[in-house]
Amino acid sequence: MRRSSRFVLPAVLAVIGLALVLWLTTRPAAPTASARPGVPVRVVSVAERDVPRFTTAIGSVLSLHSVEIRPQVEGVLTQVLVKEGQWVKTGDLLATLDDRAIRASLEQARAQLGQSQAQLQVAGVDLKRYKLLSTDNGVSRQTLDQQQALYNQLQATVKGNQAAIANAQVQLSYTQIRSPVTGRVGIRNVDEGNFLRVADTQGLFSVTQIDPIAVEFALPQQMLPTLQGLLRAPVPAVVQAYLDADGQSTLLAEGHLTLIDNQVSATTGTVRVKAEFANAQARLWPGQLVTVRLRTAVDNNALVVPPPVVQRGIDGHFVYRLDGDTVTSIPVKVLHQDSGLSIIAGVKAGDRLILDGQSRLRPGARVEVTPDAPPGTDVAEHGSQP
Template structure:
C-alpha cells in the first residue's frame, strides 16, 4: 500500500511549476533596446578640413659644396692646423707646406727684375743722347735704331721678370692651404712630414658644406608639368625629409624645391629633382638615404573620410550612410586618396558613414553602432603624422 505524499511537498512542487511557467511564458528581453536582427557596424563622421597633397620618393642627401683638399705644389707637409671633424670657415688656414725653395725662386726673380731695370735705365739714357746727336748727323741712323731695339728688348725682359715674380708669388701662396668653403673637415689621409705632390691620387682631407644642404630624388616623368608649375609659383614648394627606422618615421628637416633636371632619363622614365634644406642642427648628412615628401597642392575645405569607408562596385564608388537605424547606399566620387585618407564628393560634412562591417550590408539594412569607431579629431591627427 502506497503512502500519500506530504502536503508540504505538494505545495513546493506547485510553486516550482508556477515559477517555471512564468519564466517560460515571459518574452525575451530586448538587449540594449536594439532590434534582434541589427547588424553591428562601426561608423565615422565626414570631416571637412584642408588637406595637403604630397608626392613621395626616396632621396639621397648631397652637399652643395664638397671639396677634396689637394696640394697645388710639391712639398713637404709641415703642419695640419685643423682637426678631423672640425668646422671651418671659407678662407681659414688648414695646412702649410715647406716654402723655402719657392721663396728662393721669388727672391731670384726679384733680383733679375732689378738687374733688368738698371740695364733699361742706361739704355734709355743712351737712346736720348743718340736722338739728340742724330739731329745734326752726329750719329748714324743705324746706331740710333739699334739703341731703340735694345730699349724695346729690355722693356720686354722687364715684363718677363715681373711675370716670373708674380708666378713665384702664386706658387708661394699655394704653400698655405686655405678652406675653399665653409663646412666640416673630414678624415685626414696624410700626416705632417710626408712629401705631397700634385699628382697624388689621395687628397689631404675633404671639406664638406653641411648647412645648407640638398636632397636629390627622382619622380615619374608624368609629374613634370606639376613640378614646372611648382617652380613658377611665388611661394617655394615645401619638401619634407624623413628617416625611416624600426618602422617609424622621424622628421629630419623641411626645405623647398630648388630645381629639376634639364632632361628625363630615357632608361627609367624619371626626372631628377633637387631640394634645399636649412641644416643648422646637422640632422641631414651627405650620402644619407631619406624618405622625401613634396607638397604639390592643398585642397581647402575638403570632405575627408578614412579609406575603408569607400566601397567599390561595378557602377563606381559608394558609401553606406547611417540614416537612423538603417543604412543608405550613396554614390561618391573619389577626388584624391592616399594611405591615410580619401577626399570624396557626394556627401556632406557631419554625415555618419559605415567604417567597418559593410560586407553584411545592403541598402535599408538595420544596424547597431558599436562605440569603438575613431573620432574625427583622431583621423585628423593621424593625417598630420608622416
C-alpha cells in the first residue's frame, strides 16, 4: 500500500504539470497598446480654386420705364386697339378718340390761312406800286407807310393762321394714342364709348417696360467704398437675383451694378443701389421681391475647405492634418468664411484634413479613416449659397 502511493503521487504531479504547460501555451495573448483601434474620422482634401465673395440683400424689381396712358385732349374713346397683357413697341397705336371737332377746327384754320394769304398778296402788289409812285411824288409818304404797315399786319396774320393750323394738327395727333415705350400693356380701366377728360385721375392703362429691368436694394453705408470701387472697375460687378420659395433659392437672372444713390439714408444708415438685368424671358417682374447677391471680390487660387474642418483653440484656429495613420495639429488663418466654405492659409492644396471626429483627437493620435463622406463637402465644385 505504501509502495502504490509512492508511485501515484509523482504521476498526479506530472499530469498537473502537463495541464499547466498546455494552458500556458494555448491561452490568448494579452492585447498590447499598439493593437488598440484608431479613432474613426472622415477626411477631406484641401481644394485650390477661385472663390467669388458675395454680399446679400433683399431687393425690389423695378421697371426702367413705366407709363400711365392718359388722354391729352377731351373726347369719346372710340377704339382700343390692344388687349390686356399684350406686348407693344414704341409708336404702336393703342387707342383712338373722336376727332371730328378737331378736324373741323383744322379745316377752319386752313381756310383762314388762305384768306390771309390772298389779302397779303393784294397788299404786296399795292405796296410795290406805291413804292414806284413815291419816287416821283405820285403818292404821299403817309400813304406808302400805311400800305407798308398793312402788308406787315397781314404777314403776321398769315403766321398766326399757320400756328393755328400747327396747333390743330397737334391736337389731332392726340386723338391717336401711341405707345411711348416698348413693354407690356396692363389692365384696362376704361372701355370704349366713355368720354375722356384730361383732368381724369384714372388713365386708360399702363405700359411697362420688362426687358431690360432693374432691381433696387439697400446696403450698409460701410460698403460705400467697396461699391464705389466696383463702379469704377472696367468690368461691371456681377449681381444675381434669386427667388426664395419652399426653402430653396432659384436663380432668376444675372445682371450688373449700375448706380449708387447720391446720398445715404440718415434714418437707416444704408445706401440705395440699383442693378440692371436682361429679362428676355420675363423671369423678373415689376414689384417682385428677390434676394440679391452682389459679387464684391474674387479670391484667386484660394485654399478652400468645408467650415467644420476649422477648429478654434486657445491660441486661435487650427486643423488636424492626416499624416499616415496619425494626425497633426496645424495652426491656420481664416481669411473668409460663410455657410458653405472657409478660405484658410497655413496648409497646402491636396492636404487631407479631418472633417469629422475632432472632439476625440489630440496631436499624434492614431485614426481610422471611414470611407463615407457627408453630403455637401465637395467644395471644389460647389460654392456658398445665398
